[in-house]
Amino acid sequence: MINLRPDLALICDWIRPGSRILDLGCGDGSLLAYLAANHQVTGYGLEIDPDKVARCVEAGVNVIQADVDEGLRDFDSGSFDYVVMTQALQALQRPDEAIAEILRVGRVGIVTFPNFGHWRVRLALATGRMPVTPTLPDQWYDSPNIHLCTVDDFESLCSERHWRVLARRLLDRSHREGLRNRMGPNLFSEVALYMLQAPEAH
Amino acid sequence: MGEAENGGRDTDSVGLVTPRRIRIERPLTLDCGRSLPQHELIVETYGTLNAARSNAVLVCHALSGDHHAAGYNSEHDRKPGWWDSCIGPGKPIDTRRFYVVSLNNLGGCKGSTGPNTVNPATGKPYGPDFPLLTVRDWVRSQAMLADALGIDCWAAVIGGSLGGMQVMQWAIDLPERLRHALIIASAPKLSAQNIAFNEIARQAILSDPNFHGGRFYDHDVLPKHGLKLARMLGHITYLSDEAMRAKFGRMQRVNQFSFNFDVEFEVESYLRYQGQSFVDRFDANTYLLMTKALDYFDPAREFGDKLSDAFARASARFLVVAFTSDWRFSPQRSREIVQALIRAGRDVSYALIESNLGHDDFLMPIPQYHKVLRNYLDRVAREAGA
Numbered sequence: 001m002i003n004l005r006p007d008l009a010l011i012c013d014w015i016r017p018g019s020r021i022l023d024l025g026c027g028d029g030s031l032l033a034y035l036a037a038n039h040q041v042t043g044y045g046l047e048i049d050p051d052k053v054a055r056c057v058e059a060g061v062n063v064i065q066a067d068v069d070e071g072l073r074d075f076d077s078g079s080f081d082y083v084v085m086t087q088a089l090q091a092l093q094r095p096d097e098a099i100a101e102i103l104r105v106g107r108v109g110i111v112t113f114p115n116f117g118h119w120r121v122r123l124a125l126a127t128g129r130m131p132v133t134p135t136l137p138d139q140w141y142d143s144p145n146i147h148l149c150t151v152d153d154f155e156s157l158c159s160e161r162h163w164r165v166l167a168r169r170l171l172d173r174s175h176r177e178g179l180r181n182r183m184g185p186n187l188f189s190e191v192a193l194y195m196l197q198a199p200e201a202h
Numbered sequence: 203m204g205e206a207e208n209g210g211r212d213t214d215s216v217g218l219v220t221p222r223r224i225r226i227e228r229p230l231t232l233d234c235g236r237s238l239p240q241h242e243l244i245v246e247t248y249g250t251l252n253a254a255r256s257n258a259v260l261v262c263h264a265l266s267g268d269h270h271a272a273g274y275n276s277e278h279d280r281k282p283g284w285w286d287s288c289i290g291p292g293k294p295i296d297t298r299r300f301y302v303v304s305l306n307n308l309g310g311c312k313g314s315t316g317p318n319t320v321n322p323a324t325g326k327p328y329g330p331d332f333p334l335l336t337v338r339d340w341v342r343s344q345a346m347l348a349d350a351l352g353i354d355c356w357a358a359v360i361g362g363s364l365g366g367m368q369v370m371q372w373a374i375d376l377p378e379r380l381r382h383a384l385i386i387a388s389a390p391k392l393s394a395q396n397i398a399f400n401e402i403a404r405q406a407i408l409s410d411p412n413f414h415g416g417r418f419y420d421h422d423v424l425p426k427h428g429l430k431l432a433r434m435l436g437h438i439t440y441l442s443d444e445a446m447r448a449k450f451g452r453m454q455r456v457n458q459f460s461f462n463f464d465v466e467f468e469v470e471s472y473l474r475y476q477g478q479s480f481v482d483r484f485d486a487n488t489y490l491l492m493t494k495a496l497d498y499f500d501p502a503r504e505f506g507d508k509l510s511d512a513f514a515r516a517s518a519r520f521l522v523v524a525f526t527s528d529w530r531f532s533p534q535r536s537r538e539i540v541q542a543l544i545r546a547g548r549d550v551s552y553a554l555i556e557s558n559l560g561h562d563d564f565l566m567p568i569p570q571y572h573k574v575l576r577n578y579l580d581r582v583a584r585e586a587g588a
Contacts, residue, residue, distance in 0.1 A: 020547075044544065050556070050570050057521070057551050058577035064540060065554045074541045 004034050006175035007086060007112055007191055014110060014167065014195055015041060019081035022106065024068045025088035027052050029061030036061075043080065046071050069093050072101040080106045089113045090145040096157060103163065103198035112193045115170070117150030117186040134173050135190045151186045154194070162199040169193040214290045215282065216248040216273035216297055223313065226346045230308075233336040233498075243347050244269050244313035245305045248289060249297035251353075257588035258353045259295060260344065260380075261285065261304040262361030262368035265436070265492045266484060268312040271304035272297075287567040294575035295360065299588040303351065308343045309335045309491045317487030318419065330416030334491055337364075337499045341371045345379065357586040358382035358579065359518075362564035363531065364492065367499045370539070373516040374501050382582050383518040384575070387528055387564035389535035390509050390542065391500040396530070399439055400493040403432035407486045416487050429486045430477035437476045442527040442560035502542075509538070510545035520550040521578045523564075523571065530561040551578070 004012070008031045015021065017039040023032050026045025029052075035041035044062040047053050056063035064071070068085070069092055083106030089095045090113050102109040114135045115121075124131035130140040138145070149157075151170060158165055170181050170189035180188040224243050231237040246269045251258060261271050263284070272289035274282055289295045289302055306314040309332065313319075317332040324331075348356070359380045361369045366388025373383040389396070407413060410428030414421050441449075450469040465471045505511035520543055524536035533554055543550040553574040557563040563571075 042547075044550070050553075053551075053553055054570070054573045054577055057553070057574055058580070060581050062549050062551050064544075064550075064552045066537075066552075074537060074544075076545065079545070 004030060007171075007193060008034070010169060010171075010175065010193060011084060011086070011110055011112070012039065015039060015082055017041065020079075021082040021084060022046065022075065022080045024072075024083065024085040024102070026056065026061070026063060029056035029059045029063060031084070031086070032056075032061045033059050068098060072098070072105055075105045077104050078107055082106050082108050082110055084110045086110075086112045087114070090148045092147065095147050095149075096161070099157075099163070099196070100161070100198075103196060107197070108166065109196045110194070111196065112191060113149065113154070114145075115151045115186065115189050115192050116148040117152060118190050119187050122187075133190075151189060151192050154192065158194075158196065164197040164199060165194060166197055167195040214292050215286065216290050218277070219246050219248065219270075219273040219275060219283075221246050221269055221275070221313065224347060224350050226343070226350060228346060230339070230343055230346065232333050232339045234333050236333045238308075238315070238333070241308055241315040241343065242313075242319075243305050243308065243315070243343065244310075245303060245347065246270060246272070246283070247304070248272055248302040249300050251301040251351075252586075252588055254587060255353060256355070256357060256586040257300050257583065258348075258351070258356050259300045259302050260348070260356050260359045260372075261289070261295070261302060262340075262344070262359065262365035263304070263307065264361070264363035264365045265489075265496065266433075266480070267365070268310060269304050269306040269314075270312070272302070285565060287565070288572070288575065294572050294579055296579070296583065299583040300357065300579075300586075303347070303353075305344065305347060307340050309340075309488060309495075311485030311488040316485070317416070317491065318485045327419040329419060329487060332487065332491070334494050337367045337371045337495055338375065340368055340495070341375055344368070344372070345376055348379065354379065356380040356382075357588070358384055358582050360384040360386070361388070362386035363388055363561065364496055364499075367496070370501055371499075373518045373520070374512050377515055377517040380518050381585065382521070382578075383516070384521045384523070384578070385536075385539060386523045387525055387531055387536075387561060388522075388539070389531040390502065390538050392497055393535075397497050399435060400497055403435050404490055404493055406431035406435070407490060410486075413486060416490075418486070424481065425486045426481040429481045429484065429489060430474075432489055433480040433484075434473040434477040437473055439530045440561045442529060442558065444527060445559045448558070509542035513543050513546035513548055516543075516546070516548055518548075520548055521574070522550060522552045523555060523574065524552075525555050525557040525559075525561070525563040525571075527557045527559060528561045528563060 021043035023045040026047050048067050053065045083102045092098050120133045121131040170185040171191045173190040221244050227240050229237050229239050270283040271285045272283040291298045306312040309316045311318050317328045321328040359369045359372045366385040369383045369385050407428035410425035412423040413425035453468040501512045502509040522536050524533035540552045555571045
C-alpha cells in the first residue's frame with residue numbers, strides 16, 4: 001500500500017473487491033485510485049476544491065465537482081455498494097442529514113471522524129482553552145470543523161436514528177487499536193471509523 | 203495541403219494553415235428522410251497523424267463556428283482561429299501529440315456543402331431547398347470524414363455548446379469510434395427558454411423583406427437586418443448579466459440623453475457592432491439550420507426520454523465541464539448529463555469552472571479550465587501512445 005493514508009488503508013479492508021463506491025470529499029483521489037488498481041473497484045469521488053479536482057483528473061480518477069452538503073441529491077437511492085466519507089463529517093452543515101443521505105445512496109456507509117472525547121481535548125478544555133491536538137491541528141478561528149463530536153455522541157446518534165453499526169474501529173493517531181483504546185475508547189481513541197447501514201437496508 | 207506550418211508568429215501557435223476540401227462520394231441519408239448523394243466538407247488539420255492512427259482528435263464547432271479553429275490562414279489575419287487559445291503546440295489540445303481535425307459542418311456557410319453552395323440539380327444555390335439537419339446527421343457526416351482520413355477511432359471528440367451535443371451523439375451512435383468524449387458548456391437538450399430565444403432569432407430572419415423565402419441569393423441581396431437582430435439576441439445569451447455590467451454598465455457615449463433612437467449606451471453600440479460584423483461573414487439560411495439542429499437535439503427521445511439509457515450504449519470515458527456564470531447552458535444542465543452518465547455506469551469526471559463572462563467562457567483561456575483539459579488530455583495522449 002504505497003502512500004495510502006492509514007485510515008484509508010483500513011477502509012480498504014472493509015470494501016469488497018469489484019464493488020461500486022462513492023467517495024465524498026475524495027481529495028486527490030488516492031483511495032479510489034488504490035481501490036481501482038488493487039480491488040477492481042469502480043466509482044466516483046465528490047470534491048469541491050478545484051485544485052484537488054484537477055489532481056483527480058490527472059490521476060484518471062472519476063471526480064464530480066460538487067459540495068457534499070448538496071451534491072448527494074443527484075444520486076439515486078441504493079446506487080452504490082459503499083458511500084465513504086473520511087474526516088469530513090465534522091465540517092458539514094448538518095452531519096446527521098449527510099449520514100442519512102449517505103445511507104440512502106449507499107447500501108453501506110463508511111464514515112470517519114476525529115474523536116472530540118480524546119483526553120488531550122478534554123485536558124485542553126479543562127484548562128480553559130480550545131484544543132489544538134495532532135488530529136485537530138487548527139485554531140478555533142480558522143478551523144473548518146464546525147460540528148465536532150465524541151465517540152459516545154456518535155454512538156448515541158446512531159441508536160437514536162436506528163442506524164445499524166456493522167463495524168467500528170477506534171484508533172490512536174498511529175491508527176492502532178491498542179489496549180487503552182479498547183478499555184476506554186471515548187477517552188483514548190483519536191480517530192473513529194464506522195461502517196453503518198440504514199435500518200431498512202439488508 | 204491542410205497541414206499546419208509554423209508561420210513564426212508565436213511559438214505556441216500552429217502558425218499558417220490552409221484549409222482543404224474533402225469530397226464524400228457516398229450517399230448520406232438524413233433524419234428528415236432526404237439524402238445527399240455526395241457532399242463536401244472543408245477541413246483544417248493540425249499536428250501529425252501517428253503511424254498507429256491512434257492520436258486523432260475531432261473538434262466539433264458550435265452555432266457560428268467553422269473549420270478554422272487555430273492558427274492563421276494568411277499573414278494578414280488579425281485574429282487566429284476561434285479556439286486558438288486551446289489548440290497548438292504545448293496548449294491543452296497539444297498539436298505536438300495530437301492530430302487535430304476541425305471541420306465546417308455540413309450545412310455550414312464556410313465552404314462545406316450547405317445552403318449557400320450550388321445545388322448540382324439546379325445550378326443555383328440550395329437556399330431553402332437545403333435539407334434541415336440534426337446533430338445526428340452531422341455525426342454521420344463526420345464519420346464519413348473520419349473514413350476518408352483513415353481514422354477508425356478518435357482518441358477524443360471535443361466540443362463546446364452545440365459542439366458538445368455532437369460529442370454526446372458520437373458517444374451514443376458510434377461508441378466504438380471514440381475513446382474519450384469531452385462535453386463543454388453543453389446541455390442534454392434545449393429548454394423551452396432556449397428554444398424561445400432561437401424562435402425569435404428565426405423570426406427576425408424570416409421576416410426580413412430581403413430574405414425572399416431563403417432565395418435572397420437570386421435577388422442579389424442579403425437579409426442583413428434579420429441576421430443582425432438574430433446575432434444581437436444571441437450575444438445577450440452568451441454573456442452573463444455580471445459581465446455586461448462590468449463591461450458596459452450604463453456607460454453612455456455622451457454624458458446626456460439625446461432623446462432619440464441612436465446609439466446612446468455602450469451596450470447598444472457593442473450589440474450593433476457584433477450584429478453588423480456577423481452579417482458580413484455568416485449565412486442566414488445556415489443560421490436558421492443551426493438553430494433548428496439545436497432545437498431538435500434530444501438523444502434521450504428514442505430511449506423513452508431516459509438519457510441514461512442512451513448513454514448505456516456509450517463506451518467512451520467522459521469529461522463534462524460547465525461554467526458558473528453560464529446561464530444559456532447552466533451548470534445544472536451539465537449536471538443532468540453527468541447524472542445520466544453515472545446512472546449508466548459510465549466513467550465521467552465533472553469540473554465546474556468559476557467564471558464571469560457567461561456561455562462564451564468556454565472559448566476563454568481560464569487557468570483552471572485549461573488545467574483540467576490539459577490534465578485530462580495528457581492521459582488521453584499517453585493512452586494513445588502520443
